Amino acid sequence: AQKVTQAQTEISVVEKEDVTLDCVYETRDTTYYLFWYKQPPSGELVFLIRRNSFDEQNEISGRYSWNFQKSTSSFNFTITASQVVDSAVYFCALSVAGSARQLTFGSGTQLTVLP
C-alpha cells in the first residue's frame, strides 16, 4: 500500500521569507504520479503540479518550485518570497499506475504567511 507523509502540520513564516513544504512518499510500484494541491481559506482544492515517476526534472513556476528526488522518495515544494496570499493548506498526493482508486492524499501542511 502506498503512503504520503507531510510531517509539517503547521508552518508560519513572515512575508518575503522562503519556505519549503516537505512530502515523503512510499510505494513499491515503479509507475506513479505525484501531485500538489492548494486549499485556500475559501475551501476548494486547487491543482498546482503533477509529476510522473519517470520525470525527475525539477520545475519552477514563478515563485513556486518543486524538487523531486526518487533516491529519497521526496517531492518537496518551495515558495520563494512568500506572500500573505500563499496562506493555505497544501496537500501532497500520490497515485499508483495513474489510477484514481489509488490516489492517496497526505494530511496537509497549514502554511501561514504573516505580513
Add this chain to the structure above:
Amino acid sequence: DAGVIQSPRHEVTEMGQEVTLRCKPISGHDYLFWYRQTMMRGLELLIYFNNNVPIDDSGMPEDRFSAKMPNASFSTLKIQPSEPRDSAVYFCASSLGDGGREKLFFGSGTQLSVL
C-alpha cells in the same frame, strides 16, 4: 468557464434526516469524484464515476450513503439517515481522464453539520 458547482454550500440537519448533496461537473469531463474531508481522517475518496458509471464505491462508509450520476452534468450524494459522525466537508471533483493521472478540479465543497 464555470468550475465544478456544488450545492448547498452549507447544510445543517438533525440526526435521522435525509441529506442530498449535489454536483455539476465541468462540461466535457468524463470522471467525477466524491471526497469527504474531516480533521481526523483527512481527504477520503468515497466513490467515483467514469462516463456516468460508478467505478469504485469501496470508500462509501456504509449503506446509508448512496451516489448517483444520472447524466454527464449532474451527480448526487445522499445520506439516509444522517448521523452526527457524518459531519464533514464533502467535495465533488471532476477530471478529463483518470484523476489518478490527470488533475482534479474541485468544487467549493458542502459543509455538512448533523446535530
